[in-house]
Amino acid sequence: MSGLQPSALRGLRSTESGLVVFVVIVIVIVIVIVLVLVLVLVLVLALVSSLLLSTGLVTDLFRRCRVWVLLIRLIRSGILPESVSEPDIMFKESLSSAGMAALMLPGQTAATLLYATTYLDTITTLSLKGSSLEAVVSTPGCGANSSWLTPDYANNVIYCLDEGLTTPTGTLSSFAIGSRGTLSQLDIVDTLSGPVSGVIYGEAGTGLALAHYSGSSVAAFDISNPRTLAPVQANTYTLDAPGPNPGRQEAPHPHQVILDPTGQYLLSPDLGSDVVRLYSVDEAGVSFTELEPLVAVPGSGPRHGAFLVTDDGTTYFYLVGELSNTVTGFEVTYNDDNTLDFTEVYVSSTHGLNGTVPNNQTTAGEIAISPDNKFLLVSSRGEGVLKIPNFDPASSTEIVSDPIITFEIDHASGALTKVQEFPAGGNIPRQFSISPDGSLVAVGLQNDGRIVVIGRDVETGLLTNFVASANVGGQPTSVIFAAE
Known part of the structure; x- marks a missing residue:
């Protein structure tokens, strides 16, 4: 380094400064892109959830999950055979909230x-x-x-x-x-x-x-x-x-x-x-x-x-x-x-x-x-x-x-x-x-x-x-x- 001329040293420092600026700009761009993608994902999920709720699919999904939990409990208690199907427990249609509540009443879950x-x-x-x-x-x-x-x-x-x-x-x-x-x-x-x-x-x-x-x-x-x-x-x-x-x-x-x-x-x-x-x-x-x-x-x-x-x-x-x-x-x-x-x-x-x-x-x-x-x-x-x-x-x-x-x-x-x-x-x-x-x-x-x-x-x-x-x-x- 001691052999370099002052003009060369100034050029090297200028190049290093440019690289730092470039790296910073790239990082900022990446962060902005990630934030935009997250925002888009949130908007998409919100839109999908709204559509599902409007059609009752989410409610039905949760109901089915609860039914399957109940089904497993009934099988483990020996009340239902292991071969029972979802239509059997669902009464060939989605259970209403009242129907589920009736099933879950004390004394009604076990035969x-x-x-x-x-x-x-x-x-x-x-x-x-x-x-x-x-x-x-x-x-x-x-x-x-x-x-x-x-x-x-x-x-x-x-x-x-x-x-x-x-x-x-x-x-x-x-x-x-x-x-x-x-x-x-x-x-x-x-x-x-x-x-x-x-x-x-x-x-x-x-x-x-x-x-x-x-x-x-x-x-x-x-x-x-x-x-x-x-x-x-x-x-x-x-x-x-x-x-x-x-x-x-x-x-x-x-x-x-x-x-x-x-x-x-x-x-x-x-x-x-x-x-x-x-x-x-x-x-x-x-x-x-x-x-x-x-x-x-x-x-x-x-x-x-x-x-x-x-x-x-x-x-x-x-x-x-x-x-x-x-x-x-x-x-x-x-x-x-x-x-x-x-x-x-x-x-x-x-x-x-x-x-x-x-x-x-x-x-x-x-x-x-x-x-x-x-x-x-x-x-x-x-x-x-x-x-x-x-x-x-x-x-x-x-x-x-x-x-x-x-x-x-x-x-x-x-x-x-x-x-x-x-x-x-x-x-x-x-x-x-x-x-x-x-x-x-x-x-x-x-x-x-x-x-x-x-x-x-x-x-x-x-x-x-x-x-x-x-x-x-x-x-x-x-x-x-x-x-x-």
Whole structure:
């Protein structure tokens, strides 16, 4: 540099200054171009958004996104099959805001599942949503005369009994509960004849006691492994002579097994022997020891029973007599010597203190206590007095119905007050179940091949309306609500 002439140095500096100016100008131009492009993009997006909003496409897009979110939730909850299409959930058109709001209302996003047995070798899974009750799965394998379901929801298992009306033995089956109410058989074993009721017991819930109506027995199975059902014991009974009703009491007929509130005792109403058989559950294992029975009125035919524990700790036991059409209440005393005393506190017709049954064909059916322990419900069969509109809107033929009778329970005395008789929805309500929240009653109408769901006012205890019905055929024998 020291060798350059002053004139050359001045030229070099001039060139460098020109380059700097040029670079600055280029940068400014680039920035201006970018700003112009951003402005154009914003204007284009604004124009497109305006056009979309004016045509409702954006609203529809958001609605569809919400529908698909709802669809995914329904599939995950097991209410809809994975194969459901968008038109199915969209009702073949875009959902209105009101329609979406209805779908999203509390209690409306998930259907209620039920399980029912029939004399068709099937367990039917039904889905209740709104006023629709539909059979969604039919699972074979329980037996030709499936009679009772005992759920073990804690372990996702259901046990099914087959009476075996045309075979020398019955069966006990176990089924795993899958998604959307599907059932997969785990095991099936022969039992004594005529199992009609079962209850899980034992400290770990590993025993299953069965009442065998035609087998005159109360038996037990070890269900610690539902894939390998193992018999434990069977207590079989005889009569020295027929009872007061020789046509029905020619032999002992255990009709139900009930676990007491402490989990330490099993009770089995025996229709043929006019007793309620009593057993203490062994602390170790799943065997049980027989105690002195509760003796019922001769000819009453004890069928089913239910326990109630009041807030002050008083225990009541209510027994329905199938042959006498009576409800009897007992106060239960637990003694230090491992025995129970039953003191009668109430007895009436299944239609109340001053009520009568309409004919000699009437027989009491099921008995249950509401989840809040305030009301007792009883079904009566063979009355044929009530008439209701046909569930088929295309038919004007009325349906003959038996009743479900509701009583209010006085916790201080154990006495009952009849508050309502309501149609069961058809003939021979052999069994019914109350939903866990007490708002629904599901009824199996044996002679009509129908399952009916009835609405219930939890506060008043009154049955209010027919919510839904489904024809399942095959003489329904039991129906239960799935776990919530």
